[in-house]
Amino acid sequence: MLLESSILEDGTTVVSLQGRMDVSGTQEIELPLTTRTAISKAAIIVDLSGVDFLASIGLRALVSNAKAQELRGGRMVLCNPQPAVEKVLASTGIDTIIPVFRTRSAAQEYLLPVLRKLRR
């Protein structure tokens, strides 16, 4: 799997994932994903547009990082899932505990209050 991250002008961190989030794929990005999403308090968008397969091991990585970020006082959300991946998120109920957006701009808008809180 590939992982790319950048920080937007408003301070939101965007982590883009690419590839199969199966056992081997998830292992490849587990460490960099955690360092970018769970180590320090931030507003994070994980862009899933390049993820074409998502298994339970991948869900586990997303949930544990989102949870860690929440405990730090920030928030991690997901955006742009492919239809099949969206189905996996929905059928496991993960989309009810981690917000999922169709577009990156919708995710950014949702994170605005979090960013304001972080700046204070």
Added chain:
Amino acid sequence: MARTSRRLRLVARLDQVGQATHWAMDLAENQGLGDALRFRIDLVLEEALTNIAKHAYDEGEPGFVEIAWQPGRNDGVILQICDWGHPFDPADFMPAAPAQDLASAQPGGLGIGLIRQFADQIDYARIGDRNRLTLMLKPESESPDAALPRQDATAVPQRRERASPSSASEYPLDALQQAQLLRGVPPDRIADLMHDCRRKTLCSGDYLIAQGQINHQVYIVLSGQLSVALLSDGSRVELALDAGECVGEMSVIDGKPASASVLAKTDAEVLAIPEEVFWSRLVTQPRVARNLMSMMSQRIRRQNAHELEILEQELRYLHLAKEIGVAHDIQMSMLPQPPLLDGHSTVDVDSLIQTAEVVGGDFYDTFSLDEERICLIVGDVSGKGIPAALFMMRVLTLLRTHIKKKRRLEKSLFKVNNLLRQNNPTHMFVTALIVVVDLTSGRATWVNAGHSEPVLLRSSASKANRVKPLRAPKGILLGVQANIEFKAARVSLRKQDTLMLYTDGVTEAENSTQEQFGEERLMDYLGSRPFDSATDLVRGVREQLNLFVNGAQASDDITLLALVFREPKRRRVTRRPKQSP
């Protein structure tokens, strides 16, 4: 070439899961399954195997997992996943209720739930010492793949013409100006030229021209996409035609039936130019004639490039087929040829090997350690194809070299196992049964490395006790874990006793109803009549197997190796000179 095997056996370990899903996706593609179904197969297999890799076996004692693929009804699939680990019924597993919020969410534990949601039917059975999970998946009826009509170039052309009459004012000048054939022709000329042409709309899947049909029209694609499908030698070549391109001119030019079928790939609109108009008003325009010639030469170039590509592919295929043939020859030449152990007149040995694929994983070996001791080996290497053949050669060489060193058999195996672990990046492994027979005493010493147990046929025992599998500590397979201590077992062979070694392809041979031959049937047959030679025995077993499978395609190699202990060998006595008292 061999078909992709529909059965896969792996070590149940997380790093092997990808290999299995990859294998399944290849089969799904071969079967022409749609994206949505493929995703679901990928997911349930990934989850089932992850679960087995994590929980089925105790840590440090990896076992197997075996997956069988079967095409189900209505383009569905049945996956059967077996492991020999702790009993586990997914129905007993209660997935945690979805968490209310992130703070109370537990990462993990989602796998079984995913299997339940993405498989259409789940069946679990504990059969003897194995878990068998059967997952059935059907295509979703609402999936876009299922909704697409099947296109078949040999089908009867159907026509749904609409809006045929048209007046000059309806000519889509914009689209026509872009057409290859009319490039550079002034718009007013085009309108004039197009007098007496018709517009025609097509729905996706409609035929415009069927291969072999007589055609008197040249068509210009105005919108949408058409596809030219050419059937020759059973293969199908498809070319896309986009707006602006033209079709039908070939049969109009040479007056022969259409060389290919043309059908609408999307909803589309074309302009039909009748033959007379084409000849009298179009080709007479120098600009159009030039466009036509340049189109033709482009087409010839494209065709040449395509043929070159096909030729290259064929050469590559031939090369590969030859390579596989060579691997098979090398592999077979590594195995000793009958008569086996010819120099030892007190034993009679024969073998039989039947490979399911061109390059299989089974092997056997027979050799002498010295004048009094001989060694017999039967084994099965994981995987198929050239990598398995190369690994097998390594196994054979290592076993021969180290067993001939005459240290204790257990020690030799300890060493071979550690050597096989090295430089083995793809985690190949091998099961083997190794027997050393002392021809003077009749003592047979054997080690079982994850293989089927050998069978002993006692010549002297009562009929009920004549045939027995030799149960003994079953060691772990070779090449998986380092520093394994193997245990040897011993049995004494008496006059006319027979020892038979075999691979699991024998007991797991299936007939057309997926019933296995099984150990019981094998034992029953071996006890049913006396065998007067090793050859008689291996041929007899093969006949029984052939009767049982009754023409069903073998999914695994079959290997048999039999030894009849005719009589103990006389020890050569070296006389010492008599000493005077």
